[in-house]
Amino acid sequence: MQFESVNKLVEKSIRENWECPALSNYKGETLCYSDVARRIEKLHLVFEGCGLQEGDRVAISSRNQANWAVAFFAVLSYGAVPVPLLHEFKAANVHHLVNHCGAKILFADEIIWAGLDVAEMPDILMAIQVNSLHVLHCKEGDPEEVLAKMEAAYEAKFPQGVKPEDLNYYVDSSEQLAIINYTSGTSGFSKGVMIPYRALYSNVELARIAEPQMSNKDRVVSMLPSAHMYGLMYEVFYEFLVGAHVTFLTRVPSPKIILDAMAEIKPTLIVAVPLIIEKVFKSKVKPVIDGSKAIQILLKLPLLDKIVLNKVAKQLRAAFGGEFEEIIIGGAALNKDVDTFFRRMNFRYTVGYGMTECAPIIGYVHWNKAKLFSCGKLAPNLEIKIDSADPANVPGEILIKGANVFQGYYNNPEATATSFTADGWFRTGDMGVIDADGYIYIKGRNKCMLLGPSGQNIYPEEIEGVINNVKYVVDSLVIDDNGVMTALVYPDYKAAERAGMDKAALEEFLTAEIAEASKDLPNYSRAKKIELLEEDFERTPKKSIKRYLYQRTQA
Secondary structure, X not given: OOOOOHHHHHHHHHHHOOOOEEEEEOOOOEEEHHHHHHHHXXXXXXXXXXXXXXXXXXXXXXXXXXXXXXXXXXXXXXXXXXXXXXXXXXXXXXXXXXXXXXXXXXEEOHHHHHOOOHHHOOOOOEEEEOOOOOEEEEOOOOHHHHHHHHHHHHHHHOOOOOOHHHOOOOOOOXXXXXXXXXXXXXXXXXXXXXXXXXXXXXXXXXXXXXXXXOOOXXXXXXXXXXXXXXXXXXXXXXHHHOOOEEEEOOOOOOHHHHHHHHHHHXXXXXXXXXXXXXXXXXXXXHHHHHOOHHHHHHOOOOOHHHHHHHHHHHHHHHHXXXXXXXXXXXOOOOOHHHHHHHHHOOOOEEEOEEOHHHOOEEEEOOHHHOOOOOOOEEOOOEEEEEEOOOOOOOOEEEEEEEOXXXXXXXXXXXXXXXXXXXXXXEEEEEEEEEOOOOEEEEEEEOOOOEEXXXXXXEOHHHHHHHHOOOOOEEEEEEEEEOOEEXXXXXXXXXXXXHOOOOHHHHHHHHHHHHHHHOOOOOHHHOOOEEEEOOOOOOEOOOOOEOHHHHOOOOO
């Protein structure tokens, strides 16, 4: 891999796309690349004024918005290390992580700042509100005075305003630390993933291969958390480098809000997690099929099924704006029934594979080369190994080496040591196989794997995929409850109530339907008991269930 300075790529894009729209808040302001450049220069002066040095950490805790990206690029291009914190983190977590990474400056939106106590973060020199970029707190000096000095310094440095030729961003190197990204996964505590510039650049190389057509004519709706590497890299970072226009939803992305935004903006690339796609499938496609006997019959007839599928695909494409090259789905496994139906109607989507520790991509192929149930082929600049005697047929842990792989966990040498083999392979914790053509198939998480009564390896994700297709099931989680395979189910109580079922009737219905749906599974992989939850599962920002919260100690 021939490395280029990432910050110089940012600088180049701003110069070349000076008058093009860069960042928008949905139903709010739009910043051109020139506007972003001016705000970055002002923030650089603020950083300089409070003594921020190369390599110092700057935490960013905010909901998605245009100024989130401004803050991120300002920190990176100054030579400091941005530390994105998921806005769902509680105040105590924010305090802890700000202190853990040793952040000197904190960007926070007005809602998050209202819940924080600056006394709990003694090393913070300054806090800046993301919404307005106003200084909220200074360890030394009055915030208003600091802001006035910055404005005066800006006017003195750029009396004619900032011009493209004025930009001169920090020159980074391949092994230099670029980002510390704290995970918030399904298995517990947050760890600070140290991502070097080579990992960012390698992911950019993959994006250039995957979407070579992208330019300053393209539009993207950012609906994933920018503080998560998946959303950051492929809804913001790469788009910014090619001069595309990114619109942030700025609020919780419900299916209605997402589809309204898609219809208005007509994005040319869509990046999503399975839950979003599955919700659209359940709300837009499944009712049409389930509600018509004629359609069900036509789908079973050769040639006629193609007519129906083409019509459904056209309507679904229109629901997403109608102009996208492909939908890239990642962050978790896609439901197999949804995957099968989408593949059958030749819909323009692909399922990728990645982790925060790989910034994030491990596997991808373009939609027209994708295989059913696969998550693509290995990304450039990487090596892969399946820890199995028969990697094509017997699942083993997926091991990765290469440019995308992180440097380790910040201030956590124990976790770093256990994440790598003695010869330097990163242990993903995912179990999978790889076929003769190089396509990767994930079977489940190593930590989630359960043992059957005769020592069989059971992947609960596969069982959950079956259960989630049952009517009235919103989501499920399969656990080992003291030796009993148990399905925790969050049902659609309102839909069941409209059908005349109370909770007891619903439980009886689901028990029977889940048993019927599971009949093709091996006996040891069938849930022996179901429990209905009153509320939805607690989730990560990628909308995966926080599995560790629901595990039960075995007797």
